[in-house]
Amino acid sequence: xxxxxxTITANPLFxxxxxxxxxxxxxxxxxxxxxxxxxxxxxxxxLIISFLGILKIPYDNYSNGGAFIELFLAPATAAxxxxxxxxxxxxxxxxxxxxxxxxxxxFVSILCVLALCRVFNLDETITISLFPKSVTTAxxxxxxxxxxxxxxxxxxxxxxxxIFGAVFSPMLIKIFRINNSVAAGTAIGTASHALGTxxxxxxxxxxxxxxxxAIGMAxxxxxxxxxxxx
Amino acid sequence: xxxxxxxxxLFGICxxxxxxxxxxxxxxxxxxxxxxxxxxxxxxxxxxxxxxKEVNAFLLENxxxxxxxxxxxIITQYDLIKxxxxxxxxxxxxxxxxxxxxxxxxxxxxxxxxxxxxxKRGGAEQ
Numbered sequence: 601x602x603x604x605x606x607t608i609t610a611n612p613l614f615x616x617x618x619x620x621x622x623x624x625x626x627x628x629x630x631x632x633x634x635x636x637x638x639x640x641x642x643x644x645x646x647l648i649i650s651f652l653g654i655l656k657i658p659y660d661n662y663s664n665g666g667a668f669i670e671l672f673l674a675p676a677t678a679a680x681x682x683x684x685x686x687x688x689x690x691x692x693x694x695x696x697x698x699x700x701x702x703x704x705x706x707f708v709s710i711l712c713v714l715a716l717c718r719v720f721n722l723d724e725t726i727t728i729s730l731f732p733k734s735v736t737t738a739x740x741x742x743x744x745x746x747x748x749x750x751x752x753x754x755x756x757x758x759x760x761x762x763i764f765g766a767v768f769s770p771m772l773i774k775i776f777r778i779n780n781s782v783a784a785g786t787a788i789g790t791a792s793h794a795l796g797t798x799x800x801x802x803x804x805x806x807x808x809x810x811x812x813x814a815i816g817m818a819x820x821x822x823x824x825x826x827x828x829x830x
Numbered sequence: 831x832x833x834x835x836x837x838x839x840l841f842g843i844c845x846x847x848x849x850x851x852x853x854x855x856x857x858x859x860x861x862x863x864x865x866x867x868x869x870x871x872x873x874x875x876x877x878x879x880x881x882x883k884e885v886n887a888f889l890l891e892n893x894x895x896x897x898x899x900x901x902x903x904i905i906t907q908y909d910l911i912k913x914x915x916x917x918x919x920x921x922x923x924x925x926x927x928x929x930x931x932x933x934x935x936x937x938x939x940x941x942x943x944x945x946x947x948x949x950k951r952g953g954a955e956q
Contacts, residue, residue, distance in 0.1 A: 604947075622898065623898055632855070639899055641898060641901055644899075652902075658892065659903075659905055661904055665905070666899030667899065669896055669899050670899050673896050674844045674847070674848070674860060675837075675841060675844050676893055676896050677859075677861035677862060677864065678844055678861060678864035679840070679868075679885075679890050681866075681869040682872075682882070682886050685869060685873075689881055695946075697940040698931045698941075700937065700940045701933045701934070701937035705932050709925050710927040712925040713921055716924060720921070722918075723831070723914070726911065733925075734925065734926065737893075738893065742862060746857040746858065750903075750910070751905050752900055752901055753918075755901040755903075756901060761925075764926050765926055778939070780941065782941065786927075787934035787937070791929040792925075792926055793924045796912055798896055800871055814839070816865075819862065820866070823858065
């Protein structure tokens with residue numbers, strides 16, 4: 601029996617199938633509960649990890665299929681160009697405040713992470729993995745890999761950051777008295793990427809569009825910063 | 831063949847992005863390079879977004895799916911992070927709040943300067 605399970609799960613089809621099932625399940629739960637806490641990535645990952653743990657399936661068997669899915673990460677990142685291109689009108693109208701906001705915001709984000717990592721005396725690899733955690737997964741993971749970080753730590757940190765941003769951004773707008781839609785949208789996108797943007801879209805059209813553009817700009821700027829800082 | 835052709839173009843752009851990323855002397859993610867490359871091709875109107883519609887829709891609608899294996903990888907790193915979970919959560923929360931404030935105030939400030947400059951210019955013309 602043990603040997604049978606090992607042979608079957610080592611087939612890439614196993615990893616792909618279980619991932620697709622877990623993701624569809626996660627999205628369904630998210631749509632039912634309508635709360636950012638029920639994040640599809642989080643639900644799917646917990647489900648897969650529990651399944652592997654219960655049946656004592658080696659991680660390497662799962663990753664045979666996982667590697668196949670990860671092949672699509674680069675094209676998925678490239679496809680973000682479509683999203684930015686769709687908002688080219690808003691981008692042209694507000695390019696200066698957007699550029700200044702994402703440039704300062706991303707810089708502050710990086711400094712804050714680096715400073716806190718030093719305060720907590722965290723391992724160098726963890727520091728590198730947390731460094732890009734405010735930008736979208738599609739850009740954060742490649743940055744993390746380029747500098748020898750651990751992608752899974754980046755993913756978990758940025759999902760948490762995104763959930764926090766999506767839940768608390770309306771409160772942050774009030775606390776910091778941001779009575780400007782462009783400023784609020786840019787801040788949400790820069791601080792909490794696509795997950796925060798889902799909330800920005802609920803707040804308003806301008807907020808949503810700005811947040812969407814800020815994702816791409818902050819991602820690109822963070823990539824450039826990382827060349828100089830890391 | 832439509833999907834296959836679209837996949838060919840997009841994967842081809844990614845491959846070129848990867849090559850460009852390898853050629854520049856600093857570490858730069860190939861996927862981000864591909865995003866910039868595709869955006870430039872759109873601006874130059876060499877490729878129309880419509881020409882890649884189906885494949886892009888598949889990738890963008892299911893973006894989160896492609897990151898699931900990266901997250902599962904956390905089980906191999908458990909020993910490394912087990913003592914730092916709380917610290918990592920604190921870092922995420924604090925840096926998100928600080929980043930939010932810094933970004934919002936910068937945008938407000940720049941827009942304020944812009945509208946002042948615009949008023950001044952309007953005033954001078956009159």
